[in-house]
Amino acid sequence: MRIGVDVGGTTVKIGLIEDKKIIKSYEIKTIKDTLFDDIFNSLINTLKEYNKTLDDMENIGFGLPGNVINNYIVNLPNIGIKDLDLNHIVKKYTKLSIKSSNDANCAALGEDINDGDSDSSYFITLGTGVGGGYVYNHKLVEGNHFACGEVGHIKIDKHNYSCTCGLKGCLETVASATGIVRLAKDYKNEYKTNIDFNNITAKAVIDAARNNDELGLFVLDYISEALGRALSIIAVTNDIKTIYIGGGVSKAGSILIDGIRKYYKEYAFYACKNTEIKLAALFNDAGMLGAAYL
Numbered sequence: 001m002r003i004g005v006d007v008g009g010t011t012v013k014i015g016l017i018e019d020k021k022i023i024k025s026y027e028i029k030t031i032k033d034t035l036f037d038d039i040f041n042s043l044i045n046t047l048k049e050y051n052k053t054l055d056d057m058e059n060i061g062f063g064l065p066g067n068v069i070n071n072y073i074v075n076l077p078n079i080g081i082k083d084l085d086l087n088h089i090v091k092k093y094t095k096l097s098i099k100s101s102n103d104a105n106c107a108a109l110g111e112d113i114n115d116g117d118s119d120s121s122y123f124i125t126l127g128t129g130v131g132g133g134y135v136y137n138h139k140l141v142e143g144n145h146f147a148c149g150e151v152g153h154i155k156i157d158k159h160n161y162s163c164t165c166g167l168k169g170c171l172e173t174v175a176s177a178t179g180i181v182r183l184a185k186d187y188k189n190e191y192k193t194n195i196d197f198n199n200i201t202a203k204a205v206i207d208a209a210r211n212n213d214e215l216g217l218f219v220l221d222y223i224s225e226a227l228g229r230a231l232s233i234i235a236v237t238n239d240i241k242t243i244y245i246g247g248g249v250s251k252a253g254s255i256l257i258d259g260i261r262k263y264y265k266e267y268a269f270y271a272c273k274n275t276e277i278k279l280a281a282l283f284n285d286a287g288m289l290g291a292a293y294l
């Protein structure tokens with residue numbers, strides 16, 4: 001049995017996994033001061049139902065929303081935890097050594113493991129920001145600077161909007177939920193629209209596109225082009241088999257994927273034109289599954 005823990009800003013998702021399937025999952029609240037003690041104590045209780053202890057586990061993995069290097073948490077900005085050595089905490093509870101990575105990497109590995117038939121894949125998550133991960137032979141590739149998969153910071157956009165990373169014009173500045181809202185606001189006088197700008201969300205912009213709203217269609221086409229271009233760059237760099245698109249914005253479904261595929265085909269190097277682009281299948285469970293297989 002393996003354990004995958006996906007730590008989020010408000011809740012922690014904990015999964016018990018056997019043969020690549022989540023056999024039990026539950027959530028606890030994210031409380032900054034007692035976070036890891038809460039996780040381990042809840043696990044000890046849950047494992048009693050299976051007559052197991054933490055030491056019986058094949059692996060315990062953590063997906064964390066921020067920067068983590070060799071189980072050392074550099075910064076989890078949404079939770080307010082900095083400079084914390086997980087190895088130190090774990091020793092109180094188990095002899096097992098744990099593994100950890102950032103949450104987008106874990107989701108990338110989870111989608112790859114769940115799909116099972118890809119020897120190399122890229123996962124891109126479109127949420128408040130844009131993240132991702134690269135998996136080769138079912139193993140996560142983190143890179144020399146633990147930056148592999150940071151596809152949101154490929155600098156491709158002509159508007160040069162400022163990005164959270166300090167650069168300007170990153171993919172994230174247009175293709176994230178935040179970017180979609182920004183584009184709709186910036187172009188609202190150039191296209192006819194029924195979008196309510198008092199309560200605007202990325203979902204509202206995409207729903208408008210679905211209803212043939214001119215501004216909605218413009219924004220959807222704009223981000224599809226940006227994503228198709230960024231993915232064509234990734235594809236020719238790593239020559240991957242499959243690209244998974246996940247995150248809240250991917251709930252747009254086929255209207256988004258079809259647009260990305262159209263531009264991807266146009267821009268991709270000839271040998272990479274048939275790279276599969278799929279909607280992520282696991283959605284909120286991907287992080288737990290991936291963490292368990294780190």
Ligand SMILES: [Zn+2]
Pocket residue numbers: 152153163164165166167170172
């Ligand atoms: Zn950036």
